[in-house]
Amino acid sequence: MANEHVSAYTCQQVTTFFPGMEAAVLQRVIATHWDTAMARLQACIDKVTMWPQGQFNYLNSSQYCQYLYFLSNTIWREDRSEEALGVATRLFLLNKALNGIDLFYEIALPEVFFIGHSVGIVLAKATYGNYLVLYQNSTVGKNHGVAPVLGEGAILYPNSAIVGRCRIGDNTTVSQGTGVINRDTPGNCMVFAGTAGELTVKPSKRRLIDDFFRL
Known part of the structure; x- marks a missing residue:
């Protein structure tokens, strides 16, 4: 799935699970921080021996879990506005709902x-x-x-x-x-x-x- 489709896929999940935010705001915040978050994610994936380098499989639940962390954490690191924090919070909650993990976006996990x-x-x-x-x-x-x-x-x-x-x-x-x-x-x-x-x-x-x- 191309990156723009992954972004749309995530936005749809967020609005389904946690309604109340305008879709345009959600999409804009994610798009603003997308490249940085995906670069961090791919650098991490490329270091894991069991995962093919240069690929991100959104249907691999472990990779998707780490993707949601990198995306929420990147947004929080780069933008502390109310809108951005609202998006980061929803991504954190989505990760908890989908993957059963309690990994807040303010936590500084390592790059790998x-x-x-x-x-x-x-x-x-x-x-x-x-x-x-x-x-x-x-x-x-x-x-x-x-x-x-x-x-x-x-x-x-x-x-x-x-x-x-x-x-x-x-x-x-x-x-x-x-x-x-x-x-x-x-x-x-x-x-x-x-x-x-x-x-x-x-x-x-x-x-x-x-x-x-x-x-």
Whole structure:
């Protein structure tokens, strides 16, 4: 689908799910920020090994999820007018409705990231390093207002969480069902749930993000 048709497709979805904004305003705001958002999206897609370079498949739900984030975030970064924020909000809500992800447009995700399955992902305004991998039901959250800092190459497998005062070293993999709460990780490691709430941290045998990204 050509870019102009993707834009029209998105506008139709927004007006169907969240009526109340004039179609002309919605179309104008999206068109104004379209090129920047699509350049960011394509640069991200081109780094993901399982996705063909130079292509955007709007029927790939993971790609469409990331597209809605880049579009809403680009609008918010470049235009804080009431109309623009209204469009960004609707795109955020559309992403939540379609893909089950809570990813607010003000959150600064890295320029390269990969969402395996979006359902149940909840992300706070934390610090995210590049080459981030997220799977279903993963959470990055604050504790008493304090947000984690994630280094480059963090991987969150299904049902994992990083919450609170955490400094996650580069190339940390959080295994399925593991919660890292107010803890640091050294990097180049795999984190597993231990006994009595403790964590088991093992050195990584290799860099797992090589499976996900063209580096």
